[in-house]
Amino acid sequence: MKKILHHRRSWMIVPAHDPKLADTIAQYKPDVVVLDLEYSVAPKYKEQARANLVKTVSTIATDDIEIFVRIDKASRWADVDAAMHRGLTGIIFCGVDEESEITEIDALINTKEKERGIDPGHIELVIILESAKGFWNLSEILQASPRLSAVGVGRIDLTMQLGPVPQHEFRLFRYLMTRTLVAGKMHGKQLLGAMWRPDSRGGVANQESTKLAAQQAKLMGYTGCICATPEQVNPMNLGFLS
Amino acid sequence: MNNRVSRVSMFVTPTNPRFIDKAWTRGGDAYILDIEDSIAPAEKQRCRTLIRESIDKANKGGASIYVRINKPFVDADLPYAVWRGVDRIMLPKTETAEEMQHAHQIITALEKERGIPPGSIELYPMIETTLGAVNIHQILTAVDRKIWSMGGGGGYDMAVNLGIEMFADFDQYAYPIAYITLASMALDIESTGGVFIPNTSGRVDQSDQAILQAAALHRAGIHHSGALHPAFIEPLVKGLTPTTEEIEWAKAVIQKFDEISSVGESIGTLEGKIVDIYEYQKAKVTLDWALECAEKDCFKENALKRASS
Structure with missing residues (x-):
């Protein structure tokens, strides 16, 4: 039984092929470790990143570190297969567009739980929305699997190409944060995201703007966020501190 | 046209x-x-x-x-x-x-x-x-x-x-x-x-x-x-038409992304800014839009010439 001492505020991304990932985790102490198979893993490291997971998941997971694996939508089947080992808490699926994608991944996780001796229903599913289709279909998506524990607002400024508006926000950003909040609360999910501003492109935001983005998201009802870099862990933890 | x-x-x-x-x-x-x-x-x-x-x-x-x-x-x-x-x-x-x-x-x-x-x-x-x-x-x-x-x-x-x-x-x-x-x-x-x-x-x-x-x-x-x-x-x-600077930047981003992709990498930098799949896609939108604007401007210019003569 895991001893959870905190909310899941900071979800730190570490590339699954990074040989120094254990040091990074020890140094930054995020609430949640996200072993990445997606954006931070260039194509030539994908195989190696998948192969590392068996060992990494079992060695890193301790009583106070929760491990998630972020899968790549384009290779989600192989990625789930590579990630499902004892010690894993959940899967993060970015860029979901519709309900059927969740039903399919849920079934795959079911099968792998059985095969690998993991308690049925143990593996959580966290989704991060990045597309207009995903936001439009949000309510159906959130009801597609009982494993689904959290929903996040992802790189929408980048994937949906939402430029800045004179109100010093990304176009549509506040609406999509609110829409996700309402649907997420309705279905009892944790809300992940930060109120990013156009001068703090998510992945490269500095510590100050990261903390501010987290504080403002907390005021809206969000309780955690993906940290694209380890340096964002501390400001996220502070910003979401309750 | x-x-x-x-x-x-x-x-x-x-x-x-x-x-x-x-x-x-x-x-x-x-x-x-x-x-x-x-x-x-x-x-x-x-x-x-x-x-x-x-x-x-x-x-x-x-x-x-x-x-x-x-x-x-x-x-x-x-x-x-x-x-x-x-x-x-x-x-x-x-x-x-x-x-x-x-x-x-x-x-x-x-x-x-x-x-x-x-x-x-x-x-x-x-x-x-x-x-x-x-x-x-x-x-x-x-x-x-x-x-x-x-x-x-x-x-x-x-x-x-x-x-x-x-x-x-x-x-x-x-x-x-x-x-x-x-x-x-x-x-x-x-x-x-x-x-x-x-x-x-x-x-x-x-x-x-x-x-x-x-x-x-x-x-x-x-x-x-x-x-x-x-x-x-x-x-x-x-x-609403892309500027020359925006077009040049978009071309540079596309060139940089092609370079990093060709060696199996996915993230690089150009003049201190991140170049990745998202910046690449944005650059393509800029170039496509610039081309469409140029096509329209050319059509308007020719029509105007014919109408004025």
């Missing part, structure tokens, strides 16, 4: 020779021949009969031609509005899928009868009421006719419907505009939903307001805008 670039579309009244005869010299990408709100009830029938000849007057400078019909008179207006040379029929205050289907059927019959390629005229629902906003997804999927771009959710009629002031210093239409924009983006329809610029003066003829509006739309990634006054045309056409 003319294309669908519509950085600015402006309303003209076919019944007023002062406007309709000069419109082509103003440089608009599109002109909207209006049979609706700018035409008095007693003038509607005369206006209808003027639409066909107005097309070739207004498009002499290479502009696309739209016709805005009346919601209560769809059956009466469409036979006077559907002609070769019309790119778009604008259906005001659209609220239901049935209204779209009804107009679509009439347009389809007229296209056939008049030798216009079937489905080539766009049917553009104008969302100007709360009911229209709520029903947006059904409206956009109601007919088998391509909708190229979609905006709406604000404006005079919406203000009346909501019982609020049109000119305010805060974005009173944030929710309907965002909802309509999301629906169109989810359906792969280009979204033109406006960006809020405070305007409490109520004036719509100041070109400095147009410059602000163009800059804000351009930064937000929106390619289209409307105008009520010719003073808005030039600043909007110019302001």
Whole structure:
């Protein structure tokens, strides 16, 4: 039984092929470790990143570190297969567009739980929305699997190409944060995201703007966020501190 | 060849020779021949009969031609509005899928009868009421006719419907505009939903307001805008076209991303900025849009030369 001492505020991304990932985790102490198979893993490291997971998941997971694996939508089947080992808490699926994608991944996780001796229903599913289709279909998506524990607002400024508006926000950003909040609360999910501003492109935001983005998201009802870099862990933890 | 670039579309009244005869010299990408709100009830029938000849007057400078019909008179207006040379029929205050289907059927019959390629005229629902906003997804999927771009959710009629002031210093239409924009983006329809610029003066003829509006739309990634006054045309056409610097930067980003991709990497930097798949896709949009604008400008320039000689 895991001893959870905190909310899941900071979800730190570490590339699954990074040989120094254990040091990074020890140094930054995020609430949640996200072993990445997606954006931070260039194509030539994908195989190696998948192969590392068996060992990494079992060695890193301790009583106070929760491990998630972020899968790549384009290779989600192989990625789930590579990630499902004892010690894993959940899967993060970015860029979901519709309900059927969740039903399919849920079934795959079911099968792998059985095969690998993991308690049925143990593996959580966290989704991060990045597309207009995903936001439009949000309510159906959130009801597609009982494993689904959290929903996040992802790189929408980048994937949906939402430029800045004179109100010093990304176009549509506040609406999509609110829409996700309402649907997420309705279905009892944790809300992940930060109120990013156009001068703090998510992945490269500095510590100050990261903390501010987290504080403002907390005021809206969000309780955690993906940290694209380890340096964002501390400001996220502070910003979401309750 | 003319294309669908519509950085600015402006309303003209076919019944007023002062406007309709000069419109082509103003440089608009599109002109909207209006049979609706700018035409008095007693003038509607005369206006209808003027639409066909107005097309070739207004498009002499290479502009696309739209016709805005009346919601209560769809059956009466469409036979006077559907002609070769019309790119778009604008259906005001659209609220239901049935209204779209009804107009679509009439347009389809007229296209056939008049030798216009079937489905080539766009049917553009104008969302100007709360009911229209709520029903947006059904409206956009109601007919088998391509909708190229979609905006709406604000404006005079919406203000009346909501019982609020049109000119305010805060974005009173944030929710309907965002909802309509999301629906169109989810359906792969280009979204033109406006960006809020405070305007409490109520004036719509100041070109400095147009410059602000163009800059804000351009930064937000929106390619289209409307105008009520010719003073808005030039600043909007110019302001929504990618600049030389933007085009050069986009080319450099694409080159850099090709370099990093060719060695199996996915993230690099260029002049201190991140270059990745997202920046690459954004750069491609810039280049595609620049090309379309150039094509439109070339078409307009040639048309203008022919008309002036």
